[in-house]
Amino acid sequence: xxxxxxxxxxxxxxxxxxxxxxxxxxxxxxxxxxxxxxxxxxxxxxxxxxxxxxxxxxxxxxxxxxxxxxxxxxxxxxxxxxxxxxxxxxxxxxxxxxxxxxxxxxxxxxxxxxxxxxxxxxxxxxxxxxxxxxxxxxxxxxxxxxxxxxxxxxxxxxxxxxxxxxxxxxxxxxxxxxxxxxxxxxxxxxxxxxxxxxxxxxxxxxxxxxxxxxxxxxxxxxxxxxxxxxxxxxxxxxxxxxxxxxxxxxxxxxxxxxxxxxxxxxxxxxxxxxxxxxxxxxxxxxxxxxxxxxxxxxxxxxxxxxxxxxxxxxxxxxxxxxxxxxxxxxxxxxxxxxxxxxxxxxxxxxxxxxxxxxxxxxxxxxxxxxxxxxxxxxxxxxxxxxxxx
Numbered sequence: 216x217x218x219x220x221x222x223x224x225x226x227x228x229x230x231x232x233x234x235x236x237x238x239x240x241x242x243x244x245x246x247x248x249x250x251x252x253x254x255x256x257x258x259x260x261x262x263x264x265x266x267x268x269x270x271x272x273x274x275x276x277x278x279x280x281x282x283x284x285x286x287x288x289x290x291x292x293x294x295x296x297x298x299x300x301x302x303x304x305x306x307x308x309x310x311x312x313x314x315x316x317x318x319x320x321x322x323x324x325x326x327x328x329x330x331x332x333x334x335x336x337x338x339x340x341x342x343x344x345x346x347x348x349x350x351x352x353x354x355x356x357x358x359x360x361x362x363x364x365x366x367x368x369x370x371x372x373x374x375x376x377x378x379x380x381x382x383x384x385x386x387x388x389x390x391x392x393x394x395x396x397x398x399x400x401x402x403x404x405x406x407x408x409x410x411x412x413x414x415x416x417x418x419x420x421x422x423x424x425x426x427x428x429x430x431x432x433x434x435x436x437x438x439x440x441x442x443x444x445x446x447x448x449x450x451x452x453x454x455x456x457x458x459x460x461x462x463x464x465x466x467x468x469x470x471x472x473x474x475x476x477x478x479x480x481x482x483x484x485x486x487x488x489x490x491x492x493x494x495x496x497x498x499x500x501x502x503x504x505x506x507x508x509x510x511x512x513x514x515x516x517x518x519x520x521x522x523x524x525x526x527x528x529x530x531x532x533x534x535x536x537x538x539x540x541x542x543x544x545x546x547x548x549x550x551x552x553x554x555x556x557x558x559x560x561x562x563x564x565x566x567x568x569x570x571x572x573x574x575x576x577x578x579x580x581x582x583x584x585x586x587x588x589x590x591x592x593x594x595x596x597x598x599x600x601x602x603x604x
Contacts, residue, residue, distance in 0.1 A: 229322065231274070231321070232251070233250065233251045233315060234250050237256075239256045239267070240453075240454045246272060247270070249271065251276060252267060253315065255309060256277060257280055258290070259294070262406075264291075268299070275301050276303075276328065277301070277304070278313060286360075292350055301344070303343045304328075319331070321339075326341060383495065383539040383540065386508060387492065387504060387508055388492060395509075396509035396510065399426060399427055399511060399512055401515070402427070402515045403514060403516050403519065404434035404435075404438055404445070405519045406437045407518030410518035411441075414517060417551055426515065427447070427511070428443055428446050429446065429447045429505070430449070431499045432448075432449075434517075436458075445459075445464040447467060453477065453478065460482075461485070467505070468489050468490070468491050469501050476493075492505070500537055500540040507543070514544060514549070516551065
């Protein structure tokens with residue numbers, strides 16, 4: 216059922232089927248245009264908002280605040296600017312609401328959530344509509360506490376960096392890949408903020424240098440979206456499509472240091488070969504370390520998380536692993552924007568041929584059309600033929 220908005224005697228009403236999931240990225244894979252998303256996503260981030268908008272969500276119900284005030288998350292503002300109604304649950308058990316199944320038909324009217332049953336519409340929760348003014352107020356509160364949040368973030372980063380440094384100093388378990396990274400450029404792609412812009416910017420660079428493409432989870436879908444096939448796919452496999460997993464890239468399942476690997480079961484269910492790599496840190500950190508230990512000449516990152524807001528959006532209170540990895544791999548690392556500023560496309564023979572053809576085309580046209588120039592060329596040709604060689 217498509218999303219409907221109508222005016223009843225009791226006020227504004229929205230009616231559609233729901234899609235429910237605690238993980239927004241999983242929910243967006245099943246969401247259809249006009250449906251209502253039911254989330255448990257505090258401080259909705261910009262990437263999640265973009266995914267909801269791409270799926271053409273009809274309305275969003277969140278069992279936790281869209282803006283908690285911890286930091287200025289961009290998601291709610293972006294959804295409101297696009298005209299998507301946002302509701303927060305105020306009088307229901309979040310677990311009960313999150314246990315609802317996809318496809319149930321609901322109605323939102325007078326800030327009440329009603330579910331369609333055989334006995335008619337039954338109320339299941341009270342909602343609060345998040346308006347632009349309230350979102351702006353919470354945004355300002357979050358901005359006011361940003362310094363305190365940053366201080367705590369730095370303390371956590373340094374604390375865990377001290378605890379985890381020995382793990383990052385050790386070499387990772389050796390893996391044998393079909394594709395060699397030694398002395399080659401490697402591009403690590405994460406489906407993070409601005410990944411589309413970065414991939415467009417690096418189109419000429421990728422075409423010319425033919426770097427090894429490492430996709431982190433959903434980064435494989437991002438590469439396929441632009442017509443590239445990843446050479447290596449690494450992650451816990453929770454945000455990548457089956458289609459991308461089966462594209463032919465070598466798969467590395469990122470496991471915890473103790474060997475637990477949530478993505479291993481999915482690979483076995485799909486019957487796909489894979490490497491298992493126990494390592495600390497995030498999958499994007501492990502991807503960069505992997506390229507470094509495979510002796511890549513240069514490591515270029517697209518869509519990776521680099522600042523405090525990025526990590527808070529991922530639910531992380533610090534960035535110890537990223538700090539340690541970037542410190543270790545040092546001068547070999549550069550982000551996509553840096554490459555776009557430093558890289559100058561080289562003129563290949565194909566480009567020279569195209570330029571020469573473009574210059575000669577108008578000259579030939581003038582000679583062919585103008586009788587005087589045509590006569591001159593005929594005389595020159597006759598002289599050339601009569602010249603003794």
